[in-house]
Amino acid sequence: xxxxxxxxxxxxxxxxxxxxxxxxxxxxxxxxxxxxxxxxxxxxxxxxxxxxxxxxxxxxxxxxxxxxxxxxxxxxxxxxxxxxxxxxxxxxxxxxxxxxxxxxxxxxxxxxxxxxxxxxxxxxxxxxxxxxxxxxxxxxxxxxxxxxxxxxxxxxxxxxxxxxxxxxxxxxxxxxxxxxxxxxxxxxxxxxxxxxxxxxxxxxxxxxxxxxxxxxxxxxxxxxxxxxxxxxxxxxxxxxxxxxxxxxxxxxxxxxxxxxxxxxxxxxxxxxxxxxxxxxxxxxxxxxxxxxxxxxxxxxxxxxxxxxxxxxxxxxxxxxxxxxxxxxxxxxxxxxxxxxxxxxxxxxxxxxxxxxxxxxxxxxxxxxxxxxxxxxxxxxxxxxxxxxxxxxxxxxxxxxxxxxxxxxxxxxxxxxxxxxxxxxxxxxxxxxxxxxxxxxxxxxxxxxxxxxxxxxxxxxxxxxxxxxxxxxxxxxxxxxxxxxxxxxxxxxxxxxxxx
Amino acid sequence: xxxxxxxxxxxxxxxxxxxxxxxxxxxxxxxxxxxxxxxxxxxxxxxxxxxxxxxxxxxxxxxxxxxxxxxxxxxxxxxxxxxxxxxxxxxxxxxxxxxxxxxxxxxxxxxxxxxxxxxxxxxxxxxxxxxxxxxxxxxxxxxxxxxxxxxxxxxxxxxxxxxxxxxxxxxxxxxxxxxxxxxxxxxxxxxxxxxxxxxxxxxxxxxxxxxxxxxxxxxxxxxxxxxxxxxxxxxxxxxxxxxxxxxxxxxxxxxxxxxxxxxxxxxxxxxxxxxxxxxxxxxxxxxxxxxxxxxxxxxxxxxxxxxxxxxxxxxxxxxxxxxxxxxxxxxxxxxxxxxxxxxxxxxxxxxxxxxxxxxxxxxxxxxxxxxxxxxxxxxxxxxxxxxxxx
Numbered sequence: 074x075x076x077x078x079x080x081x082x083x084x085x086x087x088x089x090x091x092x093x094x095x096x097x098x099x100x101x102x103x104x105x106x107x108x109x110x111x112x113x114x115x116x117x118x119x120x121x122x123x124x125x126x127x128x129x130x131x132x133x134x135x136x137x138x139x140x141x142x143x144x145x146x147x148x149x150x151x152x153x154x155x156x157x158x159x160x161x162x163x164x165x166x167x168x169x170x171x172x173x174x175x176x177x178x179x180x181x182x183x184x185x186x187x188x189x190x191x192x193x194x195x196x197x198x199x200x201x202x203x204x205x206x207x208x209x210x211x212x213x214x215x216x217x218x219x220x221x222x223x224x225x226x227x228x229x230x231x232x233x234x235x236x237x238x239x240x241x242x243x244x245x246x247x248x249x250x251x252x253x254x255x256x257x258x259x260x261x262x263x264x265x266x267x268x269x270x271x272x273x274x275x276x277x278x279x280x281x282x283x284x285x286x287x288x289x290x291x292x293x294x295x296x297x298x299x300x301x302x303x304x305x306x307x308x309x310x311x312x313x314x315x316x317x318x319x320x321x322x323x324x325x326x327x328x329x330x331x332x333x334x335x336x337x338x339x340x341x342x343x344x345x346x347x348x349x350x351x352x353x354x355x356x357x358x359x360x361x362x363x364x365x366x367x368x369x370x371x372x373x374x375x376x377x378x379x380x381x382x383x384x385x386x387x388x389x390x391x392x393x394x395x396x397x398x399x400x401x402x403x404x405x406x407x408x409x410x411x412x413x414x415x416x417x418x419x420x421x422x423x424x425x426x427x428x429x430x431x432x433x434x435x436x437x438x439x440x441x442x443x444x445x446x447x448x449x450x451x452x453x454x455x456x457x458x459x460x461x462x463x464x465x466x467x468x469x470x471x472x473x474x475x476x477x478x479x480x481x482x483x484x485x486x487x488x489x490x491x492x493x494x495x496x497x498x499x500x501x502x503x504x505x506x507x508x509x510x511x512x513x514x515x516x517x518x519x520x521x522x523x524x525x526x527x528x529x530x531x532x533x534x535x536x537x538x539x540x541x542x543x544x545x546x547x548x549x550x551x552x553x554x555x556x557x558x559x560x561x562x563x564x565x566x567x568x569x570x571x572x
Numbered sequence: 573x574x575x576x577x578x579x580x581x582x583x584x585x586x587x588x589x590x591x592x593x594x595x596x597x598x599x600x601x602x603x604x605x606x607x608x609x610x611x612x613x614x615x616x617x618x619x620x621x622x623x624x625x626x627x628x629x630x631x632x633x634x635x636x637x638x639x640x641x642x643x644x645x646x647x648x649x650x651x652x653x654x655x656x657x658x659x660x661x662x663x664x665x666x667x668x669x670x671x672x673x674x675x676x677x678x679x680x681x682x683x684x685x686x687x688x689x690x691x692x693x694x695x696x697x698x699x700x701x702x703x704x705x706x707x708x709x710x711x712x713x714x715x716x717x718x719x720x721x722x723x724x725x726x727x728x729x730x731x732x733x734x735x736x737x738x739x740x741x742x743x744x745x746x747x748x749x750x751x752x753x754x755x756x757x758x759x760x761x762x763x764x765x766x767x768x769x770x771x772x773x774x775x776x777x778x779x780x781x782x783x784x785x786x787x788x789x790x791x792x793x794x795x796x797x798x799x800x801x802x803x804x805x806x807x808x809x810x811x812x813x814x815x816x817x818x819x820x821x822x823x824x825x826x827x828x829x830x831x832x833x834x835x836x837x838x839x840x841x842x843x844x845x846x847x848x849x850x851x852x853x854x855x856x857x858x859x860x861x862x863x864x865x866x867x868x869x870x871x872x873x874x875x876x877x878x879x880x881x882x883x884x885x886x887x888x889x890x891x892x893x894x895x896x897x898x899x900x901x902x903x904x905x906x907x908x909x910x911x912x913x914x915x916x917x918x919x920x921x922x923x924x925x926x927x928x929x930x931x932x933x934x935x936x937x938x939x940x941x942x943x944x945x946x947x948x949x950x951x952x953x954x955x956x957x958x959x960x961x962x
Contacts, residue, residue, distance in 0.1 A: 275711045279843065279919040286628075293629045295843070295896050295919045388594055393627070393650055411649045411679050414594035457598045457648040458630075504630060 082542040083114050083571040084483065084534055086438040086476070091147075093375045093430055096324040096366035101311045102246040102259040104216030106147070106154035106206040108315075115146025118545075118569025126561030128524070128553050131516040132177040134194065135168030146572070157203035162224075166194040171512055173234040173271055173282075173299075175226045182287030182389055182416050182453070183336045183354040185269060185301050186508065187232045187280055198224030198238070206246075214248045216259070232280040232299070234271040240264070248313075257313035261330060265305040272298050284338065284353055286391055287416040288453060288460035289502065289509025300339030301353075307332045309360070323367035332358040351407045352392040360385050375430040382423050387453075389416030418453035433478070438485075440475040447493075451520075462513065464498030464521045474530060485532040489551075495521045523556040541570040598646045602683040603654055605640040605672065610690060613638035615670055619658035621686070622947065626651040629897045652676045653900055655912050656688055657945040668692055669943045671911030675901055689908040693942040694888045695726035696735065696850055699779055701891055702925035702956045703840040704916045706799045713921050714796040718784040718840050719803060721958050722850060723928070724774040725940050732774055733767025734855030735888065736829065737782060741879045743845030744894050744902040749871060754906055757849065757887070758869060759880040761838065762830035763810055769855050772807075772824075777937035780807040781958045784838060786823035800923045800956045810838045827857070829864055830880045842920035847904050849890035851882050884909055891926070891946050912947025927954035930962075938962070 091114065092098050097105035122139035129135070145158035170190035177184055202220025209215060221241040228234055246259025273280055282299050283291035309330030316323045334356040366379035394407040426445035433439040447470070452463035474487025498521040502509055528551040534543045548566040601623065605616050617638040624631050627650055636642045636656070656672035672688030698720060705715030720737060724730045738759035742748050750758045763782075765772060774780055783806035789799035809823040817836035831838070840846040854860040867881040890909040894900050900913050918924045928949055931941040938961040941949045 275707070275921075278707070278711075278713070278921050281917065281919065290628060292627050293897065293917075295917070388592065395651060410677070411597075413596050413649055415596050415648070417594045454594075456594055456596045457646055506630065 082536065083116075084543045085116075085485070085532055085545050085547065085571065086441075087114060087571065088116065089430070089438070089441065090375070093368050093377050093428065094322065094370065096322050096368055096377075096379070097257075097313075097315065099364055099366045099379070099381070100257060100259075100313045100324060100326045101218075101244055101261060101328065102216065102248065102257045102313055103204040103218035103244055104206045104214045104246040104248040104257065104259065105313075106156060106204060106216055107152075107208050107214045108248065108255070109147070109154065111147040111149060111154065113146065113148045113572065115144070115148075115572045116569060117144040117572070118142075118547075118567045120565060120567035122563070122565045124561065124563045126553070126559065128519070128522075128555045128557075128559035128561040130178065130519060131170065131512050132172040133169070134166035137164060137166045139164040143569075153205055153207045155203065155205045158201065160198075160200045162196070162198045162200075164194075164196045166196070168192075169194050169228075173228075173232070173236075173269060173301075174303075175236040175238050175267055180358065180385060180387060180418070180420060181303075181334060181336075181356050182285060182418075182455075183356060184285045185234070185271070185299065186283040186285055186291070186512075187271070188283075189230065189232065189280060192228045192230050192233075194226055194228055196224060196226040198222060202242075204244075212250045214250070216246045216248075217244070218246075219243045231273045231275055231278065232271050232282070233274065234269050237266075237268045239266040246311075248315075253316055253318055255313075255315040255317070257311075257315065257326075259311050261307070261309045261311060261328075263305075263307035263330070265303065265307075265334070267303040269301040269303075270298075271300070283508055285508060286354065286455070287389060288455040288462060289504065289506040289513050290415075290455050290458070290460065291506065291508050302337045302339070302350075303334060305332055305334035305356075307360075311362075320370055321367065322370065323365065325365045326363070328360070328362040328364075330360040332356070332360065334358075351394055351396075352409065354392060355390045355412075356387060357390070358385060358387045372435055373432050375428075375432070377428045377430070378426060380423065380425040383421070385418075385420040387416070387418040387420075388414055389418075390414050391416075415456050416454070417456075418451070421448075421450045423448040433476070437478065437483075438476045440473065441487075443470075443472045445470045458504045459501075460503060460509070461501040462499070462517060464517070465496040466493055466521070467496055468493035472528075481536045483532075483534040485530070485534075487530040489528040489530070491526040491528075492524075493526075494523045518557065519555070524553050526551055526553045528552065537570065541572045543571045545569060545571065597649055599649065599678055600681040601644040601647055601652070601654070601676065601678060602681075603642050603644075603674070603686040604683065605636065605656065605686050605688050607640045611640075611670070611688060613640065615660070615690075616640045616658070616688075619656050619670060620948075621654055621656050623647070624653050624655070624897065624900070626653060626897050626900055647678055649679050651901070652678055654684075654686060655945060655947050656686055657911065657943050657948045659943045669945070671907055671943065671945045673903075673907055673911045687907065689911070691908055691944050693725070693944070695724055695728070695730045696732070696774070697723050697725045697889045697928060697940055697942050698848070698850060698891050699723035699940060699961075700925050700927050700954075700956060700958060701848065701893070702801070703842060703844065703846060703893070704918070704920050704922045704924055705842045706796055706923040707921045708796045709798055713842070714789075714799060715839060715842050715921075716785045717789040717796070717799045717801055717803065719801070719806065719956075719958065720782045720848065721779050722774070722782065723779040723940060723961075724776055725942060727776045727934075727937065729773050729775055731767070731770055732765045732772040732780055733769050734764060734852065734860070736762050736764040736851045736853055736860075737826075738762050738849050738851055738880070738882060739840065740847040740849075740904050741832075742847075742902070742904050743841055744847065744899055744904060745845065746902060748902065748904045750869075750904075753881065756881045756883055757890075757905065757909070759830060759882055760832045762851075762853075762864065762880050762882075763826040763838070764829050764853070764860065765808060766824065766827055767855070777961065779959060779961070782806070782808045782810065782826065783823065784810050784840075785819065786821040787819075798923070801958060803958070805959075812837050829853075829860065832877055832879055844893045844895045844915040847891065847893050849882075849905070849909065850888040851886045852888055853882070853886055889942070890944075891950070893926070893946075908944075910944060910946050912945040912949075914946040914950045914952060916953055918953045922953070923956070924953040925956045926950045926952060927957070
């Protein structure tokens with residue numbers, strides 16, 4: 074019914090303890106399941122989330138309402154360790170401008186934008202994933218994991234996109250035991266597919282579309298409909314070195330992923346039909362991660378510290394094509410004239426943290442103190458005409474939460490505070506286009522803005538007698554106050570059971 | 573030891589994760605205007621040259637010096653057009669226009685000749701061209717409100733009698749079939765203002781409106797309350813005598829001289845396919861009929877569709893209208909008539925029109941810009957304001 078080295082019963086803080094006691098979880102290696110020595114630990118919950126306020130990205134909706142159902146569990150059958158999860162999410166993002174892609178913050182400049190705003194994005198997504206691992210002898214453990222996400226997003230106003238999104242990850246892995254040291258290696262394959270069909274319901278009506286190429290540069294189309302297809306393949310690996318004794322558990326890892334994404338348009342031009350696919354662009358990216366988590370396990374407390382460094386470098390290539398008649402039968406096709414590497418970006422994120430987790434009766438949570446610092450730098454360039462944007466931000470955060478117990482019932486109260494400050498940043502544009510003025514200038518103001526974000530979380534748990542361990546209700550509120558006078562509130566409430 | 577190994581591996585990975593810098597090209601475009609006895613260094617000095625990226629739509633402007641050569645540097649690869657536009661006084665009361673245009677594929681540094689023509693402005697100009705139509709409250713398309721406004725840009729009374737308006741044969745979605753006739757334009761529609769020469773005066777600084785349907789589109793129950801114009805006072809109407817389908821309103825009817833694709837009413841292409849021109853064929857209807865009949869052309873000997881060939885010398889004013897920048901390569905009007913092109917970016921059913929820019933106001937009389945280059949001369953996405961000169 075619970076993790077063998079933590080609690081008799083599974084509760085909300087069981088999952089906090091699992092992540093503190095098992096640094097392997099920060100890796101993507103499925104073979105690490107066998108290192109965690111878990112019996113059945115599970116959670117099933119329903120969540121409602123609400124975001125509201127003007128302190129946001131330009132391509133983010135004014136309001137976001139989310140309804141989510143999640144279930145997740147670890148378990149063990151003989152010497153095979155398993156995990157599995159399922160998630161259903163329905164959301165409504167209201168007051169949305171300048172976006173026809175499901176996620177405009179995916180580190181690609183190649184987006185489809187229309188100029189008629191105040192849209193609502195209605196999204197419905199399913200995701201599921203699982204993994205297993207099994208030791209073979211004393212030294213070798215093998216594992217395999219996979220997950221997928223599939224969903225549909227659609228807008229309610231002309232021009233109205235329908236985005237069919239599919240995402241999957243597959244990872245085989247192994248861990249080799251050298252005593253106190255363990256070596257891990259797993260391979261990663263990811264695939265992302267987003268097919269967008271934009272239609273205009275009003276008859277005989279066209280709209281302006283921009284296919285963006287980065288930092289305000291875009292190609293303009295006036296059309297009655299528009300199609301786009303994104304395909305991304307990612308391949309890479311993750312290596313780990315772990316050290317473990319009775320008091321210390323530490324995992325260091327390094328991950329490298331190569332991404333290649335193409336964007337193609339089914340644009341209707343002249344007398345061409347949708348069968349003529351125009352190649353718009355290609356995006357190549359390298360993602361490098363370096364991470365560590367080290368936990369010191371004591372009888373009445375756990376201390377953990379670590380870091381994660383994430384570096385994404387992106388290279389964008391525009392494909393210059395023109396629709397031309399290709400033979401005497403008056404058939405048209407897109408003819409490629411050139412391919413130009415015109416976009417580059419580098420995104421660096423560094424997070425360091427320290428966590429002190431005080432236990433009560435050696436197994437229950439007493440209080441938890443968390444300190445963290447985050448550094449984020451981003452630079453992107455478009456070449457000819459030359460456009461540049463960069464910013465560097467530093468953030469500090471502290472959170473504290475304490476549990477109170479009364480007749481096997483538990484009340485958790487927590488406070489948190491985060492402060493973000495901009496270190497430097499600038500936009501050097503040689504051409505202030507429509508897209509630059511409407512999206513990039515105000516978005517940069519947001520990204521380079523300082524903010525303070527206090528937060529509060531409350532959780533209440535009561536024990537159950539039969540199938541499930543605990544019934545819980547959990548709520549968090551985060552308030553963001555920017556120094557530009559804007560604010561945003563993020564509220565979540567969830568309820569469910571642990572087992 | 574193991575930690576050192578893993579850090580060493582990480583450093584190797586970090587180094588290998590560095591993406592190479594973008595490898596991009598930029599080129600130089602050298603444009604040369606051929607100088608001659610007519611096109612002198614003084615003529616081209618200070619002429620504005622506009623380079624337009626046809627895919628992305630942005631423009632780069634520069635002034636030419638007296639050498640007739642201009643350089644654009646740091647130009648990204650792509651498809652471009654360059655237009656030259658320059659007006660200068662050639663007498664106490666006359667203005668000459670120097671216009672030129674060239675289309676280019678720029679995938680290396682290139683040197684191109686920019687052909688230019690000299691022309692003079694006429695008294696009558698197209699002040700407004702409203703073709704996009706509007707949307708009804710029920711989201712139905714409405715294009716009964718299309719019109720063309722003709723303005724007297726001179727300081728003398730001009731008679732509109734016998735002035736014809738023509739629509740070019742091509743909608744500009746493919747290469748113009750008639751490029752082998754550079755001295756003419758070919759029309760699918762010719763409509764003429766009636767009169768014997770002294771019937772329809774246009775005072776200096778005033779205009780006449782040629783309406784598709786001359787009624788109050790805003791308030792009439794058969795109209796569209798969201799339409800931007802009331803054309804109840806339109807001076808002339810394109811009325812088609814076809815089984816009673818087209819209502820004959822009070823305005824004076826234009827004369828139907830040629831209507832190749834004859835239907836229940838005329839219609840300008842709502843997306844911008846209709847390039848139009850004012851032409852002076854002949855005031856006398858018989859003489860005009862003879863000219864048109866003697867200049868009918870068709871695309872093949874099997875075709876039953878006949879079009880009217882109009883000499884460039886008959887053109888008073890022309891407006892090259894295209895769908896968008898990407899379709900500018902299908903420009904139809906010769907440089908001498910319109911060196912540029914224009915369109916309504918807001919698109920069909922937008923209720924927006926093309927309006928000529930004001931050059932100056934002389935003693936209360938508005939003088940509109942007329943350089944025979946519609947890229948320069950017209951405002952895009954304007955609200956229709958017939959009979960208003962501001």
